[in-house]
Amino acid sequence: MAALTVASKSNQAVTLPILLLVQYVNTNDPNVDINIVFQDAEQVNEKTPIKLDLLNGGPFESSESIDAKLMEHKILHGQDQQAVDEWVNDGRVSNLAPTDFKSIEGPLLELDYHLILRSYIVGYTLTAADLAVWGAIRGNKVAYAAIKKGSMINVTRWFKWIEETNEWIAPVVQSLNAHAQERKVAKSKEGANYDIALPDTDKGVVTRFPPEPSGYLHIGHAKAALLNHYFAHEMYKGTLICRFDDTNPSKEKEEFQDAIVEDLALMGVKPDKTSYTSNYFQELYGHCVTLLKAGKAYADDTERETMQQERFNGIASKQRDAAIEENLARFEEMKKGNEEGLRWCIRAKISVDNPNKAMRDPVIYRCNPQPHHRTGDEWKIYPTYDFACPIVDSMEGITHALRTIEYRDRNPQYNWMLDTLSLRKANIWDFARMNFVRTLLSKRKLTKFVDSGIVWGWDDPRFPTIRGIRRRGMTIDALREFILKQGPSRNIVNLDWTLFWATNKKYIDPIAPRHTAVAKENAVTATVRGARVAAYTEDKPKHGKNPELGTKKVAYSSEILIDQADAQAFTQDEEITLMNWGNAIVRKISHSLNPLHRSLVTGLELELHLQGDVKKTKQKITWLATSGQELISVELVDFDYLITKDKLEEDDNVDDFLTEKTEFRTEAVADGNVAGLKEGDVIQFERKGYFRVDRGFRHGESMVLFCIPTGKANAGK
Numbered sequence: 001m002a003a004l005t006v007a008s009k010s011n012q013a014v015t016l017p018i019l020l021l022v023q024y025v026n027t028n029d030p031n032v033d034i035n036i037v038f039q040d041a042e043q044v045n046e047k048t049p050i051k052l053d054l055l056n057g058g059p060f061e062s063s064e065s066i067d068a069k070l071m072e073h074k075i076l077h078g079q080d081q082q083a084v085d086e087w088v089n090d091g092r093v094s095n096l097a098p099t100d101f102k103s104i105e106g107p108l109l110e111l112d113y114h115l116i117l118r119s120y121i122v123g124y125t126l127t128a129a130d131l132a133v134w135g136a137i138r139g140n141k142v143a144y145a146a147i148k149k150g151s152m153i154n155v156t157r158w159f160k161w162i163e164e165t166n167e168w169i170a171p172v173v174q175s176l177n178a179h180a181q182e183r184k185v186a187k188s189k190e191g192a193n194y195d196i197a198l199p200d201t202d203k204g205v206v207t208r209f210p211p212e213p214s215g216y217l218h219i220g221h222a223k224a225a226l227l228n229h230y231f232a233h234e235m236y237k238g239t240l241i242c243r244f245d246d247t248n249p250s251k252e253k254e255e256f257q258d259a260i261v262e263d264l265a266l267m268g269v270k271p272d273k274t275s276y277t278s279n280y281f282q283e284l285y286g287h288c289v290t291l292l293k294a295g296k297a298y299a300d301d302t303e304r305e306t307m308q309q310e311r312f313n314g315i316a317s318k319q320r321d322a323a324i325e326e327n328l329a330r331f332e333e334m335k336k337g338n339e340e341g342l343r344w345c346i347r348a349k350i351s352v353d354n355p356n357k358a359m360r361d362p363v364i365y366r367c368n369p370q371p372h373h374r375t376g377d378e379w380k381i382y383p384t385y386d387f388a389c390p391i392v393d394s395m396e397g398i399t400h401a402l403r404t405i406e407y408r409d410r411n412p413q414y415n416w417m418l419d420t421l422s423l424r425k426a427n428i429w430d431f432a433r434m435n436f437v438r439t440l441l442s443k444r445k446l447t448k449f450v451d452s453g454i455v456w457g458w459d460d461p462r463f464p465t466i467r468g469i470r471r472r473g474m475t476i477d478a479l480r481e482f483i484l485k486q487g488p489s490r491n492i493v494n495l496d497w498t499l500f501w502a503t504n505k506k507y508i509d510p511i512a513p514r515h516t517a518v519a520k521e522n523a524v525t526a527t528v529r530g531a532r533v534a535a536y537t538e539d540k541p542k543h544g545k546n547p548e549l550g551t552k553k554v555a556y557s558s559e560i561l562i563d564q565a566d567a568q569a570f571t572q573d574e575e576i577t578l579m580n581w582g583n584a585i586v587r588k589i590s591h592s593l594n595p596l597h598r599s600l601v602t603g604l605e606l607e608l609h610l611q612g613d614v615k616k617t618k619q620k621i622t623w624l625a626t627s628g629q630e631l632i633s634v635e636l637v638d639f640d641y642l643i644t645k646d647k648l649e650e651d652d653n654v655d656d657f658l659t660e661k662t663e664f665r666t667e668a669v670a671d672g673n674v675a676g677l678k679e680g681d682v683i684q685f686e687r688k689g690y691f692r693v694d695r696g697f698r699h700g701e702s703m704v705l706f707c708i709p710t711g712k713a714n715a716g717k
Contacts, residue, residue, distance in 0.1 A: 002034045002054045004066075008176065009042040010049030012139030013097040014063060016176060017132040018050055021070045023172050024131060028075050038176075064089060067132070076128035083122045087129035096136035096143055104143050108152055115154035119161060126166065134162050138173060194235060196488055198400055199427050205238030206399045207231055209264075209271070210389065212443075213244050213373075214251035216458040216465040217263045220404075220441045223434045223483045228402055229269045230484065241396055242271035245389070246278045247382045249372040257373075259458075263466045266476055277388050278374050280395060284383045285335075287391055287421055288346060288365055292327045296420050297364065299330035301343045311360045314353030320361070337369035337380025348387070350416055358409045359416070362386055390414045394423040401426045404433040405490055431488040436495050438641040439464050445654055449642070454658070461694075461706050462639050462662055472639070473682060473692035473708030478504040494647055502711025508682050508690055513542035513549050516579075516622045517634060517670040517685040522564040524601050525626070528584065530608030531558040535628030540580055552673040554580050555628030561669065566621045567601035575612055576619040579686065583612030622686050629672035633702040636691065638664040667702070674703065682708065 004022050006015050025032050034052075044051045045061065052060040052069065060066045067088050071077060077084040087093070095107040111133065114121070121129040137143045137159065150156045163169055198205070207228040211221060232240035242264065246252050264271070277284075291297035300319045302310065310317060333341035346365035354360055364387035369380045393401055401414075408430050418425045433441075440446055441464060449455050449463075459467035469479070482503045486495075535557035542549040560578075570576065570586045577583050588605035591598055614620070624631060640662045648654060670685070675697040677683065683705075684690050691705035 002032075003037055003052075004034050005037045005039055005044045005051045005053070006176070007041045007044050007049040008038045009040065011097060011099075012176060013099075013136045013143070014094075014139070015050050016139035016173070017093055017135035018052075018063060018066055018070070019172055019176060020131040020135045020169065021067070021076060021128055022052075023168065024128075025070060025073050025076065027168060029073055032073070036175075063094065067128075071128060076131075078123045078125050078127040080122050084127045084129045087121055088132045093132045093136045096133065096140060099140060099142050101142050101146065104140065104146075108137075108143065108146065108155060112152040112155045115158045118154075119158065121158075126162070130162055134159060134169075139176075193487060193489075194230065196429065198231070198236075198429060200399065201236050204399060205232055205236035206241065206397050207238065207402055208241040208243050208393065208396065208398050209269070210243045210245045210277075211260050212248070212251075212385075213246055213253065213257035213260060214248065215256055215443045215447060216259050216467055218441055218443075218446070218464045218466065219436070219469065219479075219483075220434050220464075222263075222267060222466055222479065223431075223486065224402070224404065225264060225269045226267065226480060226483050227431060227488055231400065231402065231488075232272075233270075238399075239272045240269075241273045241275060241398070242269075243275045243277060243392065243396070245385055246276055246372070246374060247385060247388055249368055249370045249382065252373055254373050259467070266466070266470075267480060268476070275392075275396065276374060277383075277392055278372065280388070280392050281375065281379050281383075283395065284388055284391060285381070288331070288383070288387070289328070290421060291348065291364075292331060292346070293324060294420075295324055296349050297327070297346055298322055298349055299327045299334075299344045300347050300363075301345075311357060314360065316352045317347070317361065320349065320352070331365070331381075334365070334367040334381045335379075337367060341367045341380065342369070348413075348417070350413070356409055356412060358413050362413060386410060386413055387417060390417045390426075391421065391423065393426050394418055398426045401428045402488070403428060403430055405430045405492065406433060429488065430490055432490050432492045434483070434486060434495060435493070435647070436464065436497055436500070437646040438643050439497075440643065440648070440654070448654075454642070462642050471692070471694065472706055473508070473690065474501075474504050475507045475682075478507045497709065498711040500711075501709035504708070505690070505710045508708065509684075510546055511543075511549070512682050512684045512690055513552070514544070514684050514686050515552070515671055515674050516624055517636065517668045517688060518561045518563050518622070518624050520667040520669060522600060523669075524562045524564055524567040524604055526560050526562050526567075526604035526606050526623070528558050528560060528606050528608060529587070530610075531556065533558065535625060537628055552671070553629065555625035555672070556581065557625040557627035559626045560623045561626060561631075562604065562621060562623050564601060566619065567604060568599060569619060570601075570604070574619065575609060575617055576606075576621060577612075577614045577617040578606075579620055579622050581623075582608065582610035583614060583617060584608050585612075622688075624669060624671060630675070631669040632672060632674050632697060634668050634670045634674065635702045635704045636666040636668055636685075636688070636707060637694070637704060638666075638707040640664070670703075677703070 006019060022034050022036065026034055043049050048061045052066045060069050071085065071088065096104055098104055120126060121133060137147060147156050147159050209225045209228045211217065229240055232238045244257055288297065298319055299322065300317050302317050330344045331346060334344050344367065345363050347361045348364050350361055351359045364384055365381055367381055371377050372379060411428050415425060450458060455463055458465050459471050461468055461472035482500055535555060537553045537555045539551040540554045541547060542552050570589060572586060572589060574586045575583055576586060584606040586604065587607050589601060590603035592600035592602050640659055642659055642662055643657045644659050645657045648657065677693045678696045679693055681693045682690060690708040690710060692708055694706050695704040697703050
């Protein structure tokens with residue numbers, strides 16, 4: 001069989017003209033049947049993006065040779081073959097292939113002038129000239145954009161005329177675009193690009209995730225954990241170490257440490273080894289002594305604010321040139337944790353005025369007599385993260401240190417520590433931290449919110465902690481997918497929560513049982529004519545598309561409850577649909593007699609019309625039978641962002657940007673089936689949204705359910 005093979009990744013300005021010619025011949029010549037094959041490549045061979053194989057010849061592997069062969073079909077050249085050939089084979093089509101406007105502006109202007117008072121390029125009927133030129137323009141994004149703007153009146157008129165009078169053209173364009181779209185979709189499903197060419201992976205890969213046990217993991221930590229896990233376990237089959245950076249006893253608790261372990265396990269992050277910086281306090285102490293003895297560090301008693309100013313202005317500390325013996329003696333006083341020792345810290349002696357301020361004699365040890373949650377009173381001195389991290393990385397055999405880009409200025413400091421102590425170095429890779437609009441990820445600020453009572457705790461559903469977003473209704477599978485799709489890119493972006501929650505909806509929609517709730521406030525009681533006198537129940541699927549979820553009891557009675565908002569939308573004698581029942585006609589609407597609330601509906605009379613067509617009704621509403629079931633009191637809770645500004649700057653006072661009200665509660669009643677739900681279950685109240693059960697059914701108390709954002713509306717609410 002004759003075949004045209006098209007490289008779908010190639011320039012469409014080259015391939016689409018030929019595709020159109022072949023399709024036109026296939027359609028209009030009964031003796032021709034050329035099969036069209038798309039190949040997922042930039043070229044079908046080393047020479048060309050398109051190839052024609054015929055039963056009586058070929059292959060033809062250039063646009064010119066294919067055009068020449070196709071032009072043998074008389075239906076393509078109309079009544080003036082020579083004029084058509086000049087347009088198709090003399091470079092006028094190929095001149096429209098470049099993707100910069102300057103190169104194609106001249107050919108487009110020439111075409112525009114030629115088309116004055118013309119409907120076709122050659123003669124009075126469609127020819128290969130029209131198809132080839134139209135295809136070249138449509139396949140070139142730059143040319144197509146210029147035509148859509150309408151700046152070249154004659155070309156635009158002709159372009160639309162050809163498309164509108166030849167309906168077969170659109171499917172050809174769509175088939176080519178569909179293959180291109182399939183590639184994009186496949187690529188997006190794979191997620192981000194992880195082929196970042198990490199060096200020395202052939203020697204083995206050991207990564208580490210070093211959380212500080214001073215708070216709960218938030219979504220930013222989750223990205224670091226998952227990326228380290230991905231490179232260590234999935235991409236290179238290496239080793240992942242979870243190392244707790246427990247170097248600040250003033251902030252750290254066993255509670256935080258245990259919570260981090262649990263959250264990592266929930267995310268599927270399974271370290272091959274768990275370690276603690278506190279395991280290496282003796283070695284770190286020894287390395288600090290080594291620096292002091294080598295004159296590469298010194299003790300300093302400069303007050304904190306003065307030290308900050310001196311570092312910023314490139315001024316040397318008055319203690320910078322103290323004798324080695326004095327520095328060692330002061331370090332020993334620090335080690336005792338006495339009053340004298342508390343005055344001092346140890347600073348690395350790197351530079352006074354390096355343009356990179358991270359290199360201006362950073363603090364590497366501090367005195368803190370507070371007991372440590374693991375080592376107790378054994379130590380009164382603790383290394384800073386910037387000193388401990390590179391050393392312990394070296395000692396634990398870390399090969400690749402993956403760090404957020406905020407550490408980039410400190411990378412030279414990291415390497416200075418290792419070079420000065422003659423320790424093995426790791427490869428560093430910076431990746432962008434994950435920021436979200438109107439969201440704080442600063443542990444210090446989050447702690448302030450908890451301590452001041454702005455939120456309920458670290459698992460508050462308004463918080464970006466793993467526990468907070470899970471309590472709001474995020475699934476772990478969706479969390480992993482979203483984060484891994486961000487990848488190890490270095491591009492800093494402020495993400496919108498709508499994308500995050502839209503990912504989650506894909507996971508919860510197929511498995512969320514459907515239930516019904518009606519808001520208590522001004523709920524309307526409706527009498528249903530034609531309903532059975534006695535209430536009854538029927539088994540209905542919990543999910544119309546997932547029978548595995550089982551069935552629920554739906555109660556029917558002659559009196560039902562309807563939301564006030566739905567009732568206000570009804571008109572007299574309107575036919576509506578009662579979901580899970582059938583159609584009904586609104587026969588009577590009663591309103592409040594209070595002149596201040598005339599729009600308030602106080603009662604309804606409906607007449608069942610079950611033979612009515614549900615597809616033709618405008619209003620399709622949820623409802624609850626007042627008999628035949630025990631209605632369950634529920635409290636539906638929605639939330640807003642904690643802060644009002646998309647991105648807080650360094651000098652912004654967070655108190656100036658607190659959202660006044662972030663919690664919204666609606667009292668409602670729900671169908672009796674919800675009594676069987678337990679904490680953590682996810683459901684959909686039809687026409688109200690998805691909810692996660694935060695407190696299950698208890699006699700005398702309302703159930704509490706949190707609204708789960710879906711990405712369609714305000715993700716904070």
